[in-house]
Amino acid sequence: MAISTRITRRQMEMAIPWIVTIGIFVVWELVVVIGNIQSFVLPSPSAIAQAFVQFRGPIMGHAMFTLVNTLSGFGLGIVFGLLLGVAIGSSRLVYNGLYPVLIGFNSIPKVAIAPILVLWLGIGQAPAIATAFLICFFPIAVNVATGLATVEPEIEDVLRSLGASKLDILMKIGLPRSMPYFFASLKVAITLAFVGAVISETIASNEGIGFLMLQASSQFRIPLMFAGVVVIAVMGVVTYVFFAAIERRMTGWATRGQQGTQFATGS
Amino acid sequence: MTPFVELDRVSLRYGGDGGTLALDQTSLSLEQGEFAAVVGPSGCGKSSLMKLVTGLLPPTQGNIIVAGREVGGPLKIVGMAFQNPTMLPWRTTLRNVMLPLEIVQPHRSRLRQERAAYEARAKDLLRTVGLNGFEQKHPWMLSGGMQQRANLCRSLIHEPELLMLDEPFGALDAFTREELWQVMQDLWIERKFTCILVTHDLREAAFLADTIFVMSARPGRIIATHRVDLPRPRSLDDTYRPEFVSLVHAIRDQISQVRSEARAAEAGAPPVAKVA
Numbered sequence: 001m002a003i004s005t006r007i008t009r010r011q012m013e014m015a016i017p018w019i020v021t022i023g024i025f026v027v028w029e030l031v032v033v034i035g036n037i038q039s040f041v042l043p044s045p046s047a048i049a050q051a052f053v054q055f056r057g058p059i060m061g062h063a064m065f066t067l068v069n070t071l072s073g074f075g076l077g078i079v080f081g082l083l084l085g086v087a088i089g090s091s092r093l094v095y096n097g098l099y100p101v102l103i104g105f106n107s108i109p110k111v112a113i114a115p116i117l118v119l120w121l122g123i124g125q126a127p128a129i130a131t132a133f134l135i136c137f138f139p140i141a142v143n144v145a146t147g148l149a150t151v152e153p154e155i156e157d158v159l160r161s162l163g164a165s166k167l168d169i170l171m172k173i174g175l176p177r178s179m180p181y182f183f184a185s186l187k188v189a190i191t192l193a194f195v196g197a198v199i200s201e202t203i204a205s206n207e208g209i210g211f212l213m214l215q216a217s218s219q220f221r222i223p224l225m226f227a228g229v230v231v232i233a234v235m236g237v238v239t240y241v242f243f244a245a246i247e248r249r250m251t252g253w254a255t256r257g258q259q260g261t262q263f264a265t266g267s
Numbered sequence: 268m269t270p271f272v273e274l275d276r277v278s279l280r281y282g283g284d285g286g287t288l289a290l291d292q293t294s295l296s297l298e299q300g301e302f303a304a305v306v307g308p309s310g311c312g313k314s315s316l317m318k319l320v321t322g323l324l325p326p327t328q329g330n331i332i333v334a335g336r337e338v339g340g341p342l343k344i345v346g347m348a349f350q351n352p353t354m355l356p357w358r359t360t361l362r363n364v365m366l367p368l369e370i371v372q373p374h375r376s377r378l379r380q381e382r383a384a385y386e387a388r389a390k391d392l393l394r395t396v397g398l399n400g401f402e403q404k405h406p407w408m409l410s411g412g413m414q415q416r417a418n419l420c421r422s423l424i425h426e427p428e429l430l431m432l433d434e435p436f437g438a439l440d441a442f443t444r445e446e447l448w449q450v451m452q453d454l455w456i457e458r459k460f461t462c463i464l465v466t467h468d469l470r471e472a473a474f475l476a477d478t479i480f481v482m483s484a485r486p487g488r489i490i491a492t493h494r495v496d497l498p499r500p501r502s503l504d505d506t507y508r509p510e511f512v513s514l515v516h517a518i519r520d521q522i523s524q525v526r527s528e529a530r531a532a533e534a535g536a537p538p539v540a541k542v543a
Contacts, residue, residue: 164370172370254356
């Protein structure tokens with residue numbers, strides 16, 4: 001009895017994201033149909049699906065372009081964010097020096113930077129990658145730095161009294177300790193990278209979902225525009241799930257939660 | 268015989284000239300293989316003393332000599348264990364215990380080739396503290412007492428000449444604590460490392476130590492030294508014998524006296540004569 005309820009609960013947990021998502025589309029469809037809303041104001045999901053099927057070739061092409069830009073910027077963001085996070089997290093001086101600059105930089109809306117990047121890098125792929133990179137390295141760096149800052153001073157003392165170098169402490173304790181923070185930040189950063197890439201494509205590109213949406217909008221093909229929105233959302237969710245799965249594999253010890261067996265005290 | 272650890276009028280002040288004086292003119296010395304306990308009221312600088320001896324902090328004044336050499340930076344022959352077991356949650360218990368071998372020479376360079384031998388050594392040590400069968404468990408699957416056992420193993424695996432213990436049993440329940448006293452005593456009798464135990468448990472100090480140093484309230488100074496001449500191995504029953512009990516009482520009186528003096532000084536009362 002208890003076991004069967006637990007299984008249904010698990011199945012429920014697996015099914016609920018699908019139910020909610022499909023439910024939203026159903027409600028959306030109903031609102032459009034019942035309210036008799038014109039498709040240039042709000043297209044129904046079925047109209048969006050139709051537009052997707054009709055233009056699937058170009059849409060997928062543009063989606064690939066956006067995906068490549070996003071992942072390239074994201075990759076750069078990981079490398080730079082990790083290095084920066086380690087630098088900030090392991091040296092007070094670097095922390096004090098860079099933090100105000102980083103906060104200031106992160107407060108600038110990246111939409112405002114994209115035109116400058118276009119000026120420097122031309123149009124198309126380069127500014128899209130750069131924008132994706134600039135928007136996504138910050139949470140990675142901050143999270144890695146936070147992870148390093150949470151190392152218990154006692155364990156550091158234990159290692160230092162063994163003659164461990166700063167590098168030893170970083171490799172044996174600092175980095176493993178900050179891995180949960182790092183992976184958590186990847187989930188945020190990948191979705192931000194999409195935002196960055198699409199912003200730049202909207203401003204200056206002849207390719208990509210951002211460009212597609214701008215074109216569709218100027219031609220008043222609202223369902224096609226929404227198809228672009230949905231494609232970005234789907235790519236965002238898929239990459240998120242991918243990194244969430246890696247996170248679970250790599251840092252299972254941090255989310256040990258309830259399933260960990262507790263042994264009795266004493267011998 | 269020259270002492271193994273010697274502090275000569277050591278003072279420590281935190282935060283520059285106007286900062287807090289944590290230790291004031293502290294002197295003590297230990298023979299090689301001696302088990303010493305440092306007791307005192309809370310905040311008396313016991314933990315500062317540990318950091319000084321291991322070279323993690325430089326003294327503001329005075330000299331510290333360990334193993335015939337003046338301490339100028341973190342020592343490399345030390346094992347340390349704290350009240351918080353600080354096991355690394357991403358490592359198994361066995362790999363946690365083996366952590367020092369990845370740092371300390373010559374083990375560090377040998378570890379890769381002689382992994383099996385080192386693993387056997389770590390498993391042996393885990394067995395002596397009653398943790399056989401838990402090598403592959405992660406520390407968060409272990410109880411607090413078991414984690415502290417593993418912590419002791421980690422502090423001893425590289426066979427340090429000096430073991431520093433900072434209230435390692437402080438967070439445990441009374442039964443587990445007394446059990447670990449015996450484990451600690453057995454390990455010490457077997458290996459005869461020099462050990463400094465910082466604690467505020469006077470029975471623990473009297474049970475484990477050869478010498479007990481009593482510290483005053485902040486700024487800390489050694490105000491009394493007691494030899495514990497009870498034969499070894501000591502059993503828990505020994506802790507109820509009159510000479511043990513009277514020793515614990517004597518130390519307790521000294522500490523409560525320095526505490527009330529400290530309180531009086533804080534309240535602005537005229538200074539009371541210091542205990543010699």
